[in-house]
Amino acid sequence: MSKHITTFIILFSFSIAFGQEITGKELLEKAIQYHDPNGNWATFNGTLQVTMETPKNKPRVSTIKINLPKEYFYVKATRDNKTTEYTVEKDTCAIVFNGKTDIPVEDIQKNNLSCERANLYKGYYEYLYGLPMKLKDEGTIIDPKVQKKTFKGKAYLVLKATYTEDVGKDIWYFYFDPKTYAMEVYQFFKNEAKNDGEYILLTEEAVINDIKMPKKRAWYYNKNDGYLGTDILK
Template sequence: MFRPALRPARRPASRAGSWLWLVLLAAACGPRPPADEDASGSVAEADLTPAQELVARSVTFHDPDGIWGSRSLSMSWVGTDGEGGERVAVELEFGADERDFALSGRYRGSSIAYETTADGWAATVDGVAQADLPDADRERMRLHREDGMFWRSYYGFLAGLPMKISDPGSHLDPDIVETTFMDREVHAVRVTYDPDTGGDTWYFYFDPATAQLLGCRFYHDESANDGEYLTFEGLTGDGGLRLPRLRGWYVNADGRHLGTDEVGTIRVGP
């Protein structure tokens, strides 16, 4: 596990997050089964709704051995903006304990080293400890969000899809929706979130034959067609784990391209 030599940061007062961030706050780094479990810990398959069954099939496709949330892993993550300029280039490390997470690299033109453990979190930006940063820099680097846990929540959710779909606070509509996404016939699952985890509405899109996750879409107000959608292309992984390699970000209302994230090499630890 990456351990930068950081001074513990003072915890800022909690502030209200925006659309995606509050949803991501509920998503730590460990998996959650898509249905109730019996006393032995196994999923009661007969009780699965069609939507839960589809999500379970997708988890089996992407993570057949249950690596996510049970073993440490690391990956590189590079993000560009809509014009192709670098937005973020970082190395991520997820511990087998969901509280252990580390990030190091570049974000918004600055170097950043960040980690969370059971004891809290700490970060440096361009060599300056978080506690000594001006408020404007803490906000620019997202260190003021969710009592400092923003980056763990953000990457824990996005990197962990589809395993994170059924995390606490999520409610899957029981039925599958047959629709199209990016000119492909897909099966979709609609998921709503509790108010204290954002209250947004998400759709996740799967290949009907393999259950591979092909993309997702979220709304703050579905009737207003706000929010964004993500397209997933390709796969990358290690040890049986297969995660989406490319994530394209677009605006629901007009299809405007916001940027692209690429996951590089993934290394699964013991």
């Protein structure tokens, strides 16, 4: 009888250990449940006020409007005496510079104003403020194996994401608190062997449309921990 009990205990222990392992998709679902418990990102319609602080530059203050159901994006950014406004609505684009729609060619060239840049801003803000929900977008490949890493002295569950060729070539890692599943760090590489790319530390939270978003995002180089700047969500 004792032999059977011992065997059962061993098998039971293995089943518990196996059950404690979490897959990439399961981790992503838990993280989304933490950040967007009511599934509001899919119909997000809101305004973000973001200040970017960078070394040796004055702050850049941006007002960002995102309406996902209407495929509408707007950003108004001011630094020094320059104000740039981009609007993207479905397949249309509009640019305003210092309050003018009739922009001199020299200003267009000097300030790199283009609809391509407008769409880059759209993708940038919707991706970063839509995380981790955006990791369910088509073209995102979630590694089924969850890694356990210590970063800046704290243990994390780490999700690796790559992308289909038509979406992107960078390799991303997302670091989640193992108890709450809050996203606290993310990191990307263009060539991981060269340790290039950047990591971003997320601190504090702002709740917008019942979605928990990072209030502060501090950017650093992977290679030398060089500080790049901080985005602050007002």
